[in-house]
Amino acid sequence: MQEGFSKLNQTHLSTLKEEGILVLPDFISKQTIDLIKEETSPWLEKVGFNNRTSSLIMGNNQWIEHLGMCSLAALKFALDDQFINFLEDYFETSVTLGSFSLQRKIFPEEGIRLHREIGEGLNVFLYLTNPSEKTGVTEFVKKSHNTEIEESYVLKNKVDDAIYIDLEKSPFKSKPLFKPTGGKGTLVIFHRGIWHQLPKFQAPGRTVLIMQYFQKDSLAKDHLVRNSFLQSLSDRQRQVYLSNCSSSFSPSLVELGSDPGAMGVYNIAAWKKLAYFLRYKLVSKV
Numbered sequence: 576m577q578e579g580f581s582k583l584n585q586t587h588l589s590t591l592k593e594e595g596i597l598v599l600p601d602f603i604s605k606q607t608i609d610l611i612k613e614e615t616s617p618w619l620e621k622v623g624f625n626n627r628t629s630s631l632i633m634g635n636n637q638w639i640e641h642l643g644m645c646s647l648a649a650l651k652f653a654l655d656d657q658f659i660n661f662l663e664d665y666f667e668t669s670v671t672l673g674s675f676s677l678q679r680k681i682f683p684e685e686g687i688r689l690h691r692e693i694g695e696g697l698n699v700f701l702y703l704t705n706p707s708e709k710t711g712v713t714e715f716v717k718k719s720h721n722t723e724i725e726e727s728y729v730l731k732n733k734v735d736d737a738i739y740i741d742l743e744k745s746p747f748k749s750k751p752l753f754k755p756t757g758g759k760g761t762l763v764i765f766h767r768g769i770w771h772q773l774p775k776f777q778a779p780g781r782t783v784l785i786m787q788y789f790q791k792d793s794l795a796k797d798h799l800v801r802n803s804f805l806q807s808l809s810d811r812q813r814q815v816y817l818s819n820c821s822s823s824f825s826p827s828l829v830e831l832g833s834d835p836g837a838m839g840v841y842n843i844a845a846w847k848k849l850a851y852f853l854r855y856k857l858v859s860k861v
């Protein structure tokens with residue numbers, strides 16, 4: 576793939592390790608971004624409301640949870656050889672693709688308060704739309720990924736999908752918040768332990784690919800993938816993609832599969848999913 580991956584170097588690696596976040600503006604070519612959009616748009620149009628279909632609505636988000644079913648371009652990006660080399664240098668061992676999805680914001684929202692993800696590894700966002708405060712851009716406390724937080728700061732939450740704290744009462748209160756900038760094709764790689772938040776935003780439309788990468792032997796999502804796509808991958812790419820799949824990996828906002836109760840920690844009621852779907856169909860402007 577003719578992308579910026581060949582330019583990744585030791586400086587990028589050190590930045591990611593030291594700051595907990597690496598932003599690569601306009602890193603992926605317009606052609607690839609357009610191709611990913613073209614391959615995913617039919618899936619976004621054919622939306623379903625429950626957890627059995629390829630594209631679904633949960634709250635303010637539309638998801639394609641298993642991108643390997645619809646976009647070979649996205650798959651080649653996520654498993655790019657040079658990118659995997661970079662990730663292996665970071666983890667100092669082989670890696671596994673923990674999850675591989677697309678998220679589109681279909682409504683404005685209040686945002687997500689300051690939190691860190693549960694568990695080790697890296698999260699990667701590829702922006703298919705311009706990162707902008709109007710459509711929602713994540714803010715990070717640089718270098719906060721190795722900070723121990725006292726239990727007293729941690730907020731009690733209905734859903735245990737991350738660890739949340741109150742920014743105003745936290746040790747990060749006076750620290751600057753860093754926002755990624757760039758155009759379509761901007762790549763943001765961050766340590767799952769870095770403290771970050773999504774501020775309130777006004778307009779729907781933000782579309783991002785969201786990937787998780789873990790070091791080998793960590794449990795990954797039970798990825799669904801089109802067989803013809805698998806044929807075009809190398810053994811190494813298949814290894815990264817499928818070697819540690821587990822249907823018990825959670826939490827995830829959405830799940831696909833044969834288990835009707837598969838909503839992990841979210842446990843969203845069927846009537847609520849239907850309400851989300853109807854709201855999207857009747858009111859959404861995207």
Ligand SMILES: O=C(O)CCC(=O)C(=O)O
Pocket residue numbers: 687692711712713737771772773
């Ligand atoms: O959507 C975003 O910008 C951030 C989302 C996030 O941090 C999360 O879901 O854990």
Ligand SMILES: [Fe+2]
Pocket residue numbers: 690691692737771
């Ligand atoms: Fe997060």
